Amino acid sequence: MRKTARFRNDHRTAIAMNLEPNTPEPAHESIDTRCVRPDRVTEPTTRPLVPGIEWSVVYEFRDLDHVDAVYGGTEAGYVYARDGHPGAARLGAQIAALEAAEAAMATSSGMAAEAALFLGLLRQGDHITLGKGLYGRTQVLVAQDLARFGVDHSIFDPCDPDTWTDGVTLATKLCFVETITNPLVRVPDLPRLAEFCQSRGVALAVDNTFAPLIARPIAMGAAYVTHSVTKMIAGHSDATIGALAGSVEAIAAIRPAVSSFGMTANPFECALALRGMATLPLRFRKACENAQVLAEFLELHSQVDRVHYPGLKSHVDYRIASQILEGGFGTIMTIDLGSREAANRFIRRLQGRIPFAPSLGDVMTTLSHPVTTSHRGLTEAQRLALGITPGLVRLSIGIEDAADLRADFEMALGV
Ligand SMILES: Cc1ncc(COP(=O)(O)O)c(C=O)c1O
Known part of the structure; x- marks a missing residue:
């Protein structure tokens, strides 16, 4: 040899x-x-x-x-991948830049980013306030899993300042909201909410999954931002990954919990997310433009009872959205077709063109049905209190030609 x-x-x-x-x-x-x-x-x-x-x-x-x-710490180096590796560091740096944050870390999913925040920051006896209309699993994580660790919560309406003090006590450490709520796409006044939280000594955390690029919650006063990078940032429905951004000090304080609970993102998903991120601005801007065109079209359609999209003047938060979102109103809209039967017919007719796939943020337009998917874990009474009815269909608009999408919807809504 x-x-x-x-x-x-x-x-x-x-x-x-x-x-x-x-x-x-x-x-x-x-x-x-x-x-x-x-x-x-x-x-x-x-x-x-x-x-x-x-x-x-x-x-x-x-x-x-x-x-x-x-x-x-006198020489740079990695030791063990669960604690950190170059791919996670690269993605963390990109997310920090995206969010104008001092630091960020990549986690194994969007839920892992939230869990990292809660497990790294809270202890038994602490209290957290949750904005109404969060992603269903986030509500379950707080109401069921955090409760087992002795962390209590209360719910307020992030779009109604009169409710912001609801449940806040000296034990309240964190307030958690989404930039654009799910699925009714409400837009809270984040700078004002951040000011309120600061006045109470409460850290504000914002799930910015629906609004990368168009909102920077940390610049508005939030202490933390979480992302389901799985969605718009990775952008191709092929990577499950998340991120948590904040100050250098805050991220360093949470890192040990990420290692102990095994929540670091894996190298392959980091590479996919970084690849997706390179085209995020192009994809997201195009999808926002498509969403605006389609929302305006659907709003006038006789078979659609209501369109929830913050870029429509008819949307209850249009004024706030115009002030705090820059360069678009996002890619998510929810339409009310009046009944489960009408929603089912719409979904069936779109088969082969627009998939019924309960996620969002793909390059391709997808649709979801909150009652049977994202908000399935809630009781009917909880769903109704949130305004989530069986006729609601959530659309995640992609980068296809807007005229083709319009033709697809026209066909699916035809009588
Ligand atoms: C707004 C929002 N936040 C968080 C998550 C959780 O992200 P992941 O599925 O990456 O854990 C989702 C998932 O759909 C979401 O829509």
């Missing part, structure tokens, strides 16, 4: 790795050993244009001084 130079004898690689260059090559090395110790090829002088996906669970140290330096 031809013997290639082992890394221990290779000067350039040895220097790159800070190894002893003259470490002697082993005299005998069977193929069994060679299989598990492949050659370290010479470090190239060029870099890949696209960063690689670092699969490694663990990182190698030179010696004990090196391990001390990395743990002590």
